[in-house]
Amino acid sequence: MNKTEDEVRVRFAPSPTGYIHIGSLRTALFNFLFARHSNGKNILRIEDTDQTRKVEGAVENLTKNLELLGIKFDEGPHQGGNYGPYFQSERLVLYKKYCDELIEKGAAYYAFETPEELDEMRRMQQLEGKQTMYDRRARDLSNEEVEEKLKSGIPRVVRLKVPLNEEIKFDDAIKGTIKIESNLVDDQILLKSDGFPTYHLANVVDDHLMHITHIIRGEEWITSVPKHIIIYRALGWEVPVMAHVPLILNKDKSKLSKRQGDVAVEDYLNKGYLKEALINFIALLGWNPGEGEEQEFFSMKELAEKFTLDKVQSSGAVFNIDKLNWMNNAYIKNYDIDKLVEISIPFFEKSEIDTSNVQFVRKVLLAIRVYLNKLDEIPQHTKFFTQNEIELEDESLKEILNSESSKKVFEALYEKIDKTIEVTAESYKLMVAEIQKETGIKGKNLFKPIRIALTGSENGPELPAIAEILGKDRLMKFLNKWK
RNA sequence: GGUCCCAUCGACUAGGGGUUAGGUCGUCACUCUUUCACAGUGAAAACACGGGUUCGAAUCCCGUUGGGACCGCCA
DSSP, rough: OOOOOOOEEHHHHEOSSSSSSHHHHHHHHHHHHHHHHOOOOOOOBBBOOOOOGGTTTTHHHHHHHHTTTTTTSSBBBTTOOTTTOOOOGGGGHHHHHHHHHHHHTTEEEEEOHHHHHHHHHHHHHHTTTOOOOOOOOOTTTOOOHHHHHHHOOOOOOOEOOSSSOOOOEEEETTEEEEEEEEEOOOOOOETTTOBBBBHHHHHHHHHHHHOOOEEEGGGGGGGGHHHHHHHHHHHHHOEEEEEEOEEEEOOTSBBBOOSSSSOOOHHHHTTTTTTTHHHHHHTSSSSSSOOTOOOOOOOOHHHHHHGGGBBSSSSSSEEOHHHHHHHHHHHHHHHOHHHHHHHHHHHHHTSSSSSTTHHHHHHHHHHHHOOOOSSGGSSOHHHHHHHHOOOOOOOTTTHTTTTTTHHHHHHHHHHHHHHHHHOOHHHHHHHHHHHHHHOOOHHHHHHHHHHHHHSSSSSSHHHHHHHHHHHHHHHHHHHHHTH
């Protein structure tokens, strides 16, 4: 064991449900940033104690995406570590051991109700308008009764014996002091009848055994903290620092959900949001460096330098796709072009562009990147570069093409291109400038007909770039049609 | 319904006893431009309400209202 005394150790503990929720991503990010900021360790632990919800390949998918986004772990299923195993399903003996200890100490007890009985109990409570919670009916069973039932082999669970008439208090690093009456805390099931622990038991045991110093997780957990504190106390363990991160919300301020848009990180990656933009955006959802800082763009390194828990917001944050789009566009515009080409290839494959010609892809991307909020918009911007026949966007454009002055322009440009060996953006500009001088036609009357003749549309990327990409042959073909 | 959490422009937020309440997205206008976009300049836009405390409250306290989360042999 090589843990140094006050080393910060945090964990991200997802259940393998098959995809990473945007909210989980932020929790993972905050944990990672906090660990890096404090020179501590970031640990990945898989909470797979629900046998009914196993998803094949979920862990691989999760690890892959987190890694892709730059969130790294120092310990975990793949990287190993001194406190494994890092799958809860492989730690069952541990949970059993501490569960027995709790029973021994009188801090937990056996209960024998069936799920149906519990449903019925809750139904009645609801009918009476009471809070639904276990009525503690098995709490005071005599030793003999318990022995007898255990022997009979009927299904049993272990429940937490919540001490009565006490005020449970703790200090949350984000929310401040929180107090709850113990009488309102449920005698939570700790060990299910299948022998697996529930979240509450497994979490406390693992966080302790793995020497977790700070628990950074979603706000939805805040109401179960008292249960955890009771377990820590019963086992004589120190309670880690709690930090409950506020929720990410839908537009209507409810918890971010599938129904109202994409929630899986993969969805965003697949749409062509750059990982840097996604991380930057997510980090700013519920956190900011404060103190008059007006910077909006942060690299992962900068985030790690600046991240502290006291700057995490205490209220929820609406996920605003407009701002993500703006930010992603900003990243796309400033990204290293060769790297961007690499990332963009899969999206170009959905267009007419021949992706084997990387130079060509590069040119097109350079011309259209300014328009892209996300990479999956590439196909809708590439048609100007791939058309072999020009289709007019609107019949009324013919009028412009057929005007006297337009004809003159086409004629002149055609001749110049004919004499040119290769059309580049530069040579195109020169030619058009010459035409302006020679014919006296300028402004709209000059460029508009050309644009329409070459693209079929009144607007689009810069003409010189388009001309270069189209190339001499197509340029002549398109002009010839109207001259 | 019970418990807990939360409350600054439409959204993300800065500020945290004395500020013209600042920035970013979005919106609108103008400028630039051989189109659209980009870029630039500017505008509209907020301290939920009511009581305290104080010379002074967006800021501290209490309440109200509003929103949210949780109340499972899920995590």
